Amino acid sequence: MDIVLTAENIVLVGSLLLFLSVLAGKxxxxxxxxxxxxxxxxxxxxxxxGIGGIYFDDPxxxxxxxxxxxxxxxxxxxxxxxxxxxxxxxxxxISLSTLGVLITAVTLGLxxxxxxxxxxxxAMLLGSIVSSTDAAAVFSILRSKRLALTSNLKxxxxxxxxxxxxxxxxxxxxxxxxxxxxxxxxxxxxxxFFTQMLVGALAGYGFGRITKFFINRxxxxxxxxxxVLVIALMYITFSATxxxxxxxxxxxxxxxxxxxxxxxxxxxxxxKMFDGLAWLMQIILFLTLGLLxxxxxxxxxxxxxxxxxxxxxxxxxxxSVFLSLAFFKMKFRGRLYIAWxxxxxAVPIVFATYPMLAGIDKADMIFNIVFFISVTSVLIQGTSxxxxxxxLHVALPESVKPTAKESPxxxxxxxxVMREIxxxxxxFAVGKKIVxxxxxxxxxxxxxxxxxxxxxxxxxxxxxxxxxxxxxxDTESGMDKVFTALKQPEKLNTEL
Numbered sequence: 389m390d391i392v393l394t395a396e397n398i399v400l401v402g403s404l405l406l407f408l409s410v411l412a413g414k415x416x417x418x419x420x421x422x423x424x425x426x427x428x429x430x431x432x433x434x435x436x437x438g439i440g441g442i443y444f445d446d447p448x449x450x451x452x453x454x455x456x457x458x459x460x461x462x463x464x465x466x467x468x469x470x471x472x473x474x475x476x477x478x479x480x481x482i483s484l485s486t487l488g489v490l491i492t493a494v495t496l497g498l499x500x501x502x503x504x505x506x507x508x509x510x511a512m513l514l515g516s517i518v519s520s521t522d523a524a525a526v527f528s529i530l531r532s533k534r535l536a537l538t539s540n541l542k543x544x545x546x547x548x549x550x551x552x553x554x555x556x557x558x559x560x561x562x563x564x565x566x567x568x569x570x571x572x573x574x575x576x577x578x579x580x581f582f583t584q585m586l587v588g589a590l591a592g593y594g595f596g597r598i599t600k601f602f603i604n605r606x607x608x609x610x611x612x613x614x615x616v617l618v619i620a621l622m623y624i625t626f627s628a629t630x631x632x633x634x635x636x637x638x639x640x641x642x643x644x645x646x647x648x649x650x651x652x653x654x655x656x657x658x659x660k661m662f663d664g665l666a667w668l669m670q671i672i673l674f675l676t677l678g679l680l681x682x683x684x685x686x687x688x689x690x691x692x693x694x695x696x697x698x699x700x701x702x703x704x705x706x707x708s709v710f711l712s713l714a715f716f717k718m719k720f721r722g723r724l725y726i727a728w729x730x731x732x733x734a735v736p737i738v739f740a741t742y743p744m745l746a747g748i749d750k751a752d753m754i755f756n757i758v759f760f761i762s763v764t765s766v767l768i769q770g771t772s773x774x775x776x777x778x779x780l781h782v783a784l785p786e787s788v789k790p791t792a793k794e795s796p797x798x799x800x801x802x803x804x805v806m807r808e809i810x811x812x813x814x815x816f817a818v819g820k821k822i823v824x825x826x827x828x829x830x831x832x833x834x835x836x837x838x839x840x841x842x843x844x845x846x847x848x849x850x851x852x853x854x855x856x857x858x859x860x861x862d863t864e865s866g867m868d869k870v871f872t873a874l875k876q877p878e879k880l881n882t883e884l
Contacts, residue, residue, distance in 0.1 A: 405434060406668075407674050408440075425766055427671055431678015442607050444679040447744040453676045456670035458553070459640050463622050464666035465550040467659055472845035473543045476863045480540075481547030483712040484726070485520075485854055488548070488672075489555040492700075493519035499699050504692055506750065509570060512756050513563040517740050518700065518761050520556035522733025523549040536781050545729050553735050554638035557703035558584045560739045567748050578620075587634030592642025595625040599643060603652050604823050615653045615661040621695065622835030651823045670734070675761075677737045685756050693760035700761060701769065705730035721780040728776050732765040793883025805861045806836075809876055813853040816875035823847035830866035834858050 396523065408430050434440030444450075474481060497515030501508050527547040562577045562656035599621045608614060625643050626636035652658065687695075713723055740758040743751040777783035811817055817825060822833055822845055834845040837856040851857075857874075861867040 392767050394697045401876045405430060406671060408790040410671070413665050415548050416429060419542065419839070425564070425763070425770075426680075427674030428678040429761065431675040432681060432683060433496060433678075433683070434675075435679045437683050442679060442811065444676075445682075447680065447741040449743060450676050451738065451741040454673055454741065457673035458637065458735065458738065459626050459670040460619075460764070461523065461621060461666050461673075462550065462553065462637055462641045462646040464662040465546075466641045466646075467648040467662055468579040469547070471645075471646055471649040474547045476539045476546040480544050480716050480718070481551060483716070483726055484544070484548040484709065485552035486555050488708040488712035489519045490559070491560050491711055492704050495558070495704040495707055496700055497698070499704070501697060503585075505737055507567075507570070510561055510748070510750055513560065513743065515704075516556060516559035516563050516648050517743075517758055518732050519559060520552040520732075520735060521549045521729070522731050522735055522766075523553070524763075526729060526731055532710055537725075537777060541606070541725060541782060545726060548726075549731075551641055552740035554585070554588060554635045554641065556606075556735070556739065557637055558635055560742060564746055564748070565750075565827065567743075568746060571684075580626070583633060584635045587632060588636065588638035589642060590627055591625065591629040591632070591634050593646060596643035596646030599625070599647055600650050600652065603647075603654075603658075604821070607800065607848070610658055611654050615658050618658055618662075619665075623662050651827065651847060653821075675739070675803050677734055680741075681759050685752070688758055689753060689756045689760060693757045694764070696757060697761045697764045700732075702728065702767065718867065723780055725777060725780050725782045726771060726878060727853060729773060730765070731769050732762045734762070738764055750822075768827075805864055806834075806863075807859050807867060807870075809857045809859055809874065811851055811853060811855045811857065811874075811876070815853070817851040818853050820851055822851065825851075828861070828873070830863060831859060831861035831870050834860050852881075 423704050429869065432438055434442050438467075458613055478620040493512065495515070496510035496518065497508075500506050500514050501511035504511070506514065523546075526545055539751055540874040562581060566574070599618065602617065602621065602729070603614060608733075622640060622643070628641050629639035630636040648659075706724070709723055709727040709730075713726070731854070734759050737755075740755040743754050774783070827833070835847050835858040836849070836851075837858070838852060838854075859867070859870055860872060
């Protein structure tokens with residue numbers, strides 16, 4: 389008997405599903421199975437054809453939940469991306485997330501056109517939907533297995549998976565438009581494509597600067613309101629960019645990438661909140677997609693789905709990687725490993741709801757094939773990443789892996805160099821907020837001694853005359869930059 393969600397039972401059912409998903413996530417870490425599979429599995433078990441009997445067949449609501457969730461997931465990924473880590477592999481990542489996605493979409497689309505009863509634009513639409521890798525799946529596998537990779541493979545993979553969804557989104561919408569209007573010239577979509585990407589990139593940078601201004605300038609009475617402010621500005625970034633015909637997902641990711649590498653008031657609070665919120669959104673998204681799928685509809689596409697999935701894993705993805713990285717210096721085994729880490733996940737399934745809402749002929753078949761591809765990709769590739777890394781000799785041996793030693797002090801208090809810096813009455817820093825001082829990222833003000841009191845500062849703390857700043861830095865050169873930022877002569881200060 390199907391259970392219809394009502395206002396009376398939705399909180400109970402929802403909380404139980406969340407609880408089970410968290411427990412499943414813990415199990416996935418222990419057994420090396422991607423967490424995505426557990427979330428989807430719980431959703432399917434709770435669905436109308438599972439033991440839960442919850443009937444859910446609303447692609448529009450699923451798509452809305454997907455868009456809301458993807459904004460948070462992309463924003464959280466951008467916030468946690470360190471520019472120093474991605475800078476050496478920036479152009480490789482951009483090539484993979486743009487040219488690589490395009491090559492994957494076209495190659496797979498041509499294959500589907502040749503083997504299946506699809507018109508060319510329908511085949512290209514299917515290829516576009518599954519052309520991007522899934523950030524949540526890639527992050528969870530690499531981090532849960534603590535997989536340390538040689539060279540710059542890990543930041544390359546994380547940059548690609550975090551930034552290639554916008555390209556796939558644009559291609560999906562463009563080919564969906566061609567399916568609906570097949571008489572339209574293919575070249576007519578080129579200006580739309582470049583407009584979407586360019587406007588999205590510019591809007592992302594612009595809204596990033598605007599968000600930073602509001603965070604650091606507005607005075608809120610409660611620290612907990614700052615993450616709420618960022619959430620509001622994040623969704624404004626997405627919706628405003630879409631309104632001016634830009635790519636909202638790209639804008640959200642780039643604005644977060646900018647913010648994550650700036651000095652912000654209550655930055656740690658914002659980062660921690662978004663980390664937890666991203667997990668919540670992933671669980672809700674995967675559960676929703678699991679509820680939406682009907683397992684009995686997957687069985688008829690098993691054969692064609694297996695062929696397409698196999699071609700994607702063994703041909704389309706490797707071809708796109710090798711061609712998009714052809715102009716960069718990288719060892720063959722590194723390229724081969726990047727080709728194998730082509731996990732598809734929740735994002736293609738969300739994109740597959742667009743044809744359903746558009747009402748095109750093969751919408752249901754496309755959705756079921758995409759769901760099958762995502763599941764097989766995560767099961768086959770996701771579970772084998774550590775093994776393949778060892779086979780290709782791109783995994784660091786245990787003896788040279790960086791170890792995370794436990795320290796009784798917070799990470800920010802384990803820096804190498806410490807100074808007491810007394811601020812003169814007419815010093816440059818007097819009357820300024822810490823966030824406006826332009827401190828180097830390798831240094832922090834751990835504490836301020838003000839008269840007989842000790843103050844734990846944050847970005848909004850204003851420096852007063854005769855304050856004694858207890859400053860910590862990773863290196864001596866970082867401490868030199870502190871003196872430069874404060875315009876303070878070093879001779880007035882004491883080493884601790």
